Amino acid sequence: MFNLSKFTSIAPKNILGIDMGTASIKVVELSKSRKGINLVNYGILEAKGHLERINDAIQTSSLDIMDAETAETLSLLLKNMKTSVKDVVLSLPAFSAFTSLLELPEMAADETSQAMRYQAKALVPMPLDQVTIDWLRIGKYKNEHGNSIQKVILIAVPTKQIQKYQSICQRAGLNLKALELETVSLARVLTGGDSTLSIIVDIGARSTAFAIASGGALIYSAQADFAGSSLTHALAKGLGINVLRAEELKKQKGLMGTGGEYEVSTLMLPYLDVIINEAKRVIEGHEKNHQEKVDRVILSGGSANLLGIEKYVSDKLKMSTIKADPFGTKISYPQAAAPVLKNVAPALSVALGLGSRVFLNDK
Ligand SMILES: Nc1ncnc2c1ncn2[C@@H]1O[C@H](COP(=O)(O)OP(=O)(O)OP(=O)(O)O)[C@@H](O)[C@H]1O
Ligand SMILES: [Mg+2]
Numbered sequence: 001m002f003n004l005s006k007f008t009s010i011a012p013k014n015i016l017g018i019d020m021g022t023a024s025i026k027v028v029e030l031s032k033s034r035k036g037i038n039l040v041n042y043g044i045l046e047a048k049g050h051l052e053r054i055n056d057a058i059q060t061s062s063l064d065i066m067d068a069e070t071a072e073t074l075s076l077l078l079k080n081m082k083t084s085v086k087d088v089v090l091s092l093p094a095f096s097a098f099t100s101l102l103e104l105p106e107m108a109a110d111e112t113s114q115a116m117r118y119q120a121k122a123l124v125p126m127p128l129d130q131v132t133i134d135w136l137r138i139g140k141y142k143n144e145h146g147n148s149i150q151k152v153i154l155i156a157v158p159t160k161q162i163q164k165y166q167s168i169c170q171r172a173g174l175n176l177k178a179l180e181l182e183t184v185s186l187a188r189v190l191t192g193g194d195s196t197l198s199i200i201v202d203i204g205a206r207s208t209a210f211a212i213a214s215g216g217a218l219i220y221s222a223q224a225d226f227a228g229s230s231l232t233h234a235l236a237k238g239l240g241i242n243v244l245r246a247e248e249l250k251k252q253k254g255l256m257g258t259g260g261e262y263e264v265s266t267l268m269l270p271y272l273d274v275i276i277n278e279a280k281r282v283i284e285g286h287e288k289n290h291q292e293k294v295d296r297v298i299l300s301g302g303s304a305n306l307l308g309i310e311k312y313v314s315d316k317l318k319m320s321t322i323k324a325d326p327f328g329t330k331i332s333y334p335q336a337a338a339p340v341l342k343n344v345a346p347a348l349s350v351a352l353g354l355g356s357r358v359f360l361n362d363k
Helices: 067-081 109-123 159-171 182-191 228-239 243-253 259-290 309-317 335-356
Strands: 015-020 024-033 036-046 087-092 098-105 131-142 148-158 175-181 198-203 208-214 217-224 296-300 320-323
Touching (some): 015 067, 015 335, 024 067, 036 067, 036 335, 087 159, 087 182, 087 335, 098 109, 109 131, 148 159, 148 175, 148 217, 159 175, 175 182, 182 208, 182 217, 182 296, 198 259, 208 259, 217 259, 228 243, 243 259, 309 320
Parallel strands (some): 198 296
Antiparallel strands (some): 024 036, 098 148, 198 208
């Protein structure tokens, strides 16, 4: 069994957080100094072709990753970054995992492991010999009988998926130190040190990840197959233009078009509404099952840069909505990089969350 999240062998030296999205690979190199965590370097490699041809996506929901090609692309990006760091933490897309929040009596870690294996038999909708099971303890409370109850999130990932990533890293000459579900990374970096119960909506190119989280811990994870590319395709079809032009127009006008350009937003809104409705379903499900109110939406991923999206989501969900700030006060960066990072920050959330786990001593 590959240890998904519990590892101890990382020395406090520089680490790479690598987020392999469908449209791009994002890498951050982080270091730790006495003042805190620092961004040393970062790189983003976008595969423009993903908009036109499905096979050009870096990875697809069908787990069909071309290992050798991906390893080559990754090596190229690392070469361009001029980094010599080999230790990496890699993200697993939310669509590849099954998660469930469970409550059990407090017990030792090895007993919890056993209990989770038992629970997995009943809960995980895949043959157990084909999945790797992991769990994270996210909190505890005393019930009405005075017994200590722990809240544990069960994570099951197809072992095949894990082997693919191991193979990619091996081919690229990297030491894979840990794999982590992207929603776990998002929860850490976007809600760490803040107890507001939040829903993180990470709108990428092909898929949107939803994470209910608080205090840095993931509580619930889900995903939808609508994201930024859905908006681009809606524009291309509606206006009869090619996807590259539509992509440009989307980034330029967002939801702010007026007059003749008003059409740009009206064409995209039905797809954005699908994402928002899914967020609503996740929020309502959590509120019903756990009797606690979700108070805030955090928009992450490249599509969080869509002009006007915060206000639109806030009006629709009637909830305070902010754009992700994965650097926050925890991760510092060179001042000279500030103007560029302002725009790319929401897309770096997963990579920064991955890299920072090593230094936050939460494992
Ligand atoms: N300024 C912008 N306005 C609107 N959309 C944007 C902007 N900048 C980037 N995007 C969109 O963000 C998406 C890419 O986001 P991201 O880098 O988070 O995706 P990814 O992680 O590669 O994909 P996925 O998470 O689906 O695997 C693209 O659809 C792109 O069009
Ligand atoms: Mg992504």
